[in-house]
Amino acid sequence: MGQVVLKAINKFYDSVHAVKDVNLQIRDKEFVVFVGPSGCGKTTTLRMIAGLEAISSGDISIDGQVVNELAPMDRDIAMVFQNYALYPHMSVYDNMAFGLKMRKFDRHEIGKRVKEAAEILGIGEYLKRKPRQLSGGQRQRVALGRAIVRHPRVFLFDEPLSNLDAKLRVQMRVELKKLHLRLGTTAVYVTHDQVEAMTLGDRVVVMKDGLVQQVGDPLELYNQPANKFVAGFIGSPAMNFATVTMADGEGRLIAKNSGMEIEVPSTHAERLRPHVGQQVTVGIRPEDLHLAGDADPAGLTFNSKVEVVEQLGSEILLDVRVGEETMVAAVDPTTRAKVQDTLRLAVNPARLHFFDARTERAI
């Protein structure tokens, strides 16, 4: 069993309020990812779960037992660090066996578990090598192996893929996912990379400045961001934001600024009506913009001037100027566009997001 409950967790470093009132219930076998920019408190929260940082206030319980006062080694957890933290003077085998040796497991059991983990991770032939003789990816696997042999209740990952090159990162991401499916152990994973969060997490916790911004499964965060920060953080390229004024136009709501006039679909109209005359922020994802065709109603299109064309192969990213704002549109690769071209773009009405200009909450 590996259920983790965080209740009103706060962390103060002298007068700095690093983690503010975090409440979370992590279910058994769940893979939860904490994501956010540097300094948002995600690693501090992870370290509090591990027991490496004292909790200023609040409770952390694992399987119903409050573990605030328990030493890290008594919490039945295993942690994988960003720089692997392999013991440099020990072989791979000894690295993986260390935890079991400290807990006085007998030699046969240790041998069995180490070989089992080595097989899962494909490092069986490196057991006699020292860490300095391994590549980054191999060291990463040894760090994972060291955690696996312990058969802990919860895995804790502190940005484990950050030190790997881009290609290896993608590969390891898939392997981590497969590993989780195979082992079924609860995992708490910290990263600043939203792609990792989206692909690995059963649920994602977005944090900023010590506060939890939103908790939900990846698609929920993508489709229904709770605020402007989450909307801009999840998804790549990032969501486009534009300041618009809400106006009443013959019974329909119009969102307009110097570059565009968008007709607000009925799904949003009710919630936006109180904002008539005010400024709000509209958010449109690059992938929800396309070249306007005959089928697109005029109220959902606007003109734009192409500034940069980024060819990705699978799609084209167009950096365009709309009035005084710039936006990015992800269009399909057959689109012909050159710099300085004027393009008419259309937006998918179901995919418009609106945020209060002051509180930045989703409307």
Next chain:
Amino acid sequence: MIEGAIWRRWVFFYIPMAFFLLFLLFPFYWMMITSVRPDGELYRPWNSMNYNPFWTWKPTWDHVRYLFEETLFASWLWNTMFIALVSTVISLVCGVFAGYALSRLNFPFAGSLGTGIFITYLVPQTLLFIPLAEIIRNYRLGDTPWSLILTYPTFLIPFCTWLMMGYFKAVPKELEECARIDGASRWQAMIYIIIPVAIPGILSAGIFAFTLSWNEFIYALVFLSSPEQKTVPVGVTSELIRGDVFYWGPLMAGALLGSIPVAIAYSFFVEHYVAGLTGSVKG
């Protein structure tokens, strides 16, 4: 290496290097030549016949024999070795634990304690020997190796602590945290992880401590009086210089032979020594 024309290499590298080596190694050469030069060649004016200060055609082992048979050089060697080794071990043990505590544990006044330990290192031995002589006298440790073994740590421990502190700080914190999560107590983490990783640092501190003890002069001069108890630096200078008569042959032989153990220690551990100073440990 200097790129470019060959003459550049010679002018800017080989020749200065040669001068430098000459400058460094000349004293040892002189000591060696003097120790095997017969007395007849040592004590004559510079304008005598066949005066050759840099070579001798009649080398002799007389001086070395004199050193070992007529003086207590062998005892001095043994004393110095014993005192240096024991002081080094004591200082290393204290230095490693103190260095670990000061760099890793956050306890009140850790910072001031560290500074305090280092400041004691700054008090010169030439002043400190006076109160220490009083203490040695009160505890009747005078003229025994223990007078030195117990006073050398006064400057060895601060030095080792400081060196180890710097070294421990370079060992990543995650290594220890990982060990703690793995189930090691702080003590086990120290024994199985931190110390093995810090071995280069410990070796450098050890070599430094050994050298400082071996070469130490003031305390040895003040606290030891009988010839059997003396260390090499004190014995060689007090027994082989009588008034204004310098027994150059044995003196140089003693000086040369007395520097060999330290040279050997350095040559064996030089790789670890450099690694320890540059802290090149990556986890």
